[in-house]
Amino acid sequence: MTDQKIDGWVAGLKVLEDWDVKNVFGIPAGSLNSLMDAFEKEQDNIDFIQVRHEETGAQAAAMYAKFTNKIGVCLGSAGPGATHLYNGLYDAKFDHVPVLAILGQRTLKESNMDAFQEMNQNPLFADVAVYNRRVAYPEQLPKIIDEGIRTAIAKNGVAAVEVPVDFGWEQLDADSWYSSAADYREYPKLGLNEADIDAAVEVLSNAKRPVIYAGKGTRGHSEDVVALSRKIKAPVAITGINFDDYNYEFDALLGSAHRVGWKPANEAFEEADAVLFAGSNFPFAEVTGKFDHVDKFIQIDIDPQKLGKRHFADVAILGDGGAAIKAITDKIDEKEDNGWYQANIDNVANWKAYMQKLENKKSGPLQLYQVFNAINEISTEDAAYSIDVGNTTQTSIRHLHMTPKNLWRTSEVFATMGNGLPGALGAKLGFPDRQVWNLSGDGGFAMTMHDVVTAVKYKLASIHVIFTNERFGFIRDEQEDTNDNYYGVDIADIDFAGIAKAQGAVGYTVTEISQLPEVFAKAKADEEAGRVVLIDAKITEERPLPVEELKLDPYFFSKNEIDEFKTRYEAEELQPFSHYLQEAGLEVKQYKR
Numbered sequence: 001m002t003d004q005k006i007d008g009w010v011a012g013l014k015v016l017e018d019w020d021v022k023n024v025f026g027i028p029a030g031s032l033n034s035l036m037d038a039f040e041k042e043q044d045n046i047d048f049i050q051v052r053h054e055e056t057g058a059q060a061a062a063m064y065a066k067f068t069n070k071i072g073v074c075l076g077s078a079g080p081g082a083t084h085l086y087n088g089l090y091d092a093k094f095d096h097v098p099v100l101a102i103l104g105q106r107t108l109k110e111s112n113m114d115a116f117q118e119m120n121q122n123p124l125f126a127d128v129a130v131y132n133r134r135v136a137y138p139e140q141l142p143k144i145i146d147e148g149i150r151t152a153i154a155k156n157g158v159a160a161v162e163v164p165v166d167f168g169w170e171q172l173d174a175d176s177w178y179s180s181a182a183d184y185r186e187y188p189k190l191g192l193n194e195a196d197i198d199a200a201v202e203v204l205s206n207a208k209r210p211v212i213y214a215g216k217g218t219r220g221h222s223e224d225v226v227a228l229s230r231k232i233k234a235p236v237a238i239t240g241i242n243f244d245d246y247n248y249e250f251d252a253l254l255g256s257a258h259r260v261g262w263k264p265a266n267e268a269f270e271e272a273d274a275v276l277f278a279g280s281n282f283p284f285a286e287v288t289g290k291f292d293h294v295d296k297f298i299q300i301d302i303d304p305q306k307l308g309k310r311h312f313a314d315v316a317i318l319g320d321g322g323a324a325i326k327a328i329t330d331k332i333d334e335k336e337d338n339g340w341y342q343a344n345i346d347n348v349a350n351w352k353a354y355m356q357k358l359e360n361k362k363s364g365p366l367q368l369y370q371v372f373n374a375i376n377e378i379s380t381e382d383a384a385y386s387i388d389v390g391n392t393t394q395t396s397i398r399h400l401h402m403t404p405k406n407l408w409r410t411s412e413v414f415a416t417m418g419n420g421l422p423g424a425l426g427a428k429l430g431f432p433d434r435q436v437w438n439l440s441g442d443g444g445f446a447m448t449m450h451d452v453v454t455a456v457k458y459k460l461a462s463i464h465v466i467f468t469n470e471r472f473g474f475i476r477d478e479q480e481d482t483n484d485n486y487y488g489v490d491i492a493d494i495d496f497a498g499i500a501k502a503q504g505a506v507g508y509t510v511t512e513i514s515q516l517p518e519v520f521a522k523a524k525a526d527e528e529a530g531r532v533v534l535i536d537a538k539i540t541e542e543r544p545l546p547v548e549e550l551k552l553d554p555y556f557f558s559k560n561e562i563d564e565f566k567t568r569y570e571a572e573e574l575q576p577f578s579h580y581l582q583e584a585g586l587e588v589k590q591y592k593r
Helices: 008-018 030-041 054-068 086-095 138-155 165-169 194-206 222-232 240-245 263-271 321-331 340-359 368-378 391-399 420-430 442-457 473-482 496-502 513-528 559-568 577-583
Strands: 005-007 023-026 047-050 072-076 099-105 129-134 158-164 171-173 210-214 236-238 253-255 274-278 296-301 315-318 384-387 407-410 436-441 462-468 506-510 532-538
Touching: 005 008, 005 030, 008 030, 008 138, 008 165, 008 171, 023 054, 030 099, 030 165, 047 442, 054 072, 054 086, 054 099, 054 384, 054 407, 054 420, 054 442, 086 099, 086 158, 099 138, 129 138, 138 158, 138 165, 138 171, 158 165, 194 274, 194 296, 194 315, 194 321, 210 222, 222 236, 222 321, 236 240, 236 263, 240 391, 240 407, 253 263, 253 340, 263 340, 263 577, 274 321, 296 321, 340 368, 340 391, 340 577, 368 391, 368 462, 368 513, 384 391, 384 420, 391 407, 391 436, 391 473, 407 420, 420 436, 420 442, 420 462, 436 442, 442 462, 442 496, 442 532, 462 496, 462 513, 496 506, 496 532, 506 513, 513 532
Parallel strands: 023 047, 023 072, 072 099, 099 158, 129 158, 210 236, 210 274, 236 253, 274 296, 296 315, 384 407, 384 436, 436 462, 462 532, 506 532
Antiparallel strands: 005 171
């Protein structure tokens, strides 16, 4: 041991630094003051990012982890600061990303004395956390921080560590701590069972109407998925959270299924006879019956707990999604198109023509579609998009023309509103040289709009587009389908550009299509000059086309029903998938049911 000493929390921060943590999101508080002292002493090595609400901090930490594949870190004071972290931590839990939550606590002598803001926090974090500990004595502080980080990364979850504030000031021997960062190892990729690969090859070789459903577990392997698609003439459906792994121009890209998706994917599964379900946990499978009419179901997953979870698997493959896709491609013979592949390609082309028609309108009321066109016009090839939940999620994966150079992240399964702005903070800190966007509806943005000033304070140049239609649009659309009336979904308008200006950002308001080119050109120049920019787009109220409830096929709907549907959604050119199947000389399976 050495005679040199170090504060307990300085040792704790040095552990974070060893794990390559660059930023910690939070708000100072009395129960965190020893940590604040440590941040001041370590300010050249790690940054404390002061947010205006702990929920913003936790969401930013979770989104940082999603964008960078590194651990996100946030903190909350004893009591209310800690409880404010829940939304962001549950987002991390549901989307399986590593986050360390540091929880403040009163001094040890105040324990169990009903002290100010003292509460028994550990039980409250038992459900959300894969690691949930209270530091028991000062010398344990760096050890528990290290173990928490290691566990969060290993288990892709949340570590909650509570630290009594006095422990952080205790003097420890300077050489008494260490981190295990250099010792950490990822599991090697699982070897594949060749018999399972052979079984998948047999199914796909015999399939007449195969579809590849590529989930997040195939991320980074889109070229391999496309190669298999071309070889076996299977169009590719993807999960909404995997759009940025594919080129928008890929002609056999069906998009995602269900409500937050594309028309071609929803139609293809009704007619498919075999699905290769790779690296996905599609949570709507059972509710929608999306795979009920499929004859053969092949599943690939790296987690044995997921195999058979969403549908009975005729073939189950345990292993890395990309490796399994390559193995199948290597073993399977190339197939001739029997009309199925081209029918899907034609259906995709029809859908894209419809979407682009809406995007390219030059006159009429301002709709969200033209705003996305303006975004596409000025976005850089590697732009990062932080997407709030709701209609913004649904429409961004329809109207952003992305490639694998882009990053697109949202609150995937927990789907918590308000994550767009925190995500932009995390994205810009993780990728300071990239153009970063926050795309939010007015309902979601209002939950975290106070933290525009955080982006301004830390010079996190970014562009924030708010789609304002004075309603919780996604929920209102749900009420149209399920409720007797609309209720509780209309919201008052806000001058978001004015609020942005009040926080030191640049603010623009757009009300007409004709204003878009000039405003977005200015926004790009402002962002390139290092400014935070907000564009408040006052859009119309109409509902985006419900791809899960199509009324296009004359076999199922009357001419009046089809005409009303097409008129409402400006979809005169849209054809049902059956049209392209019949053009290819193929039967329509739905007609026989």
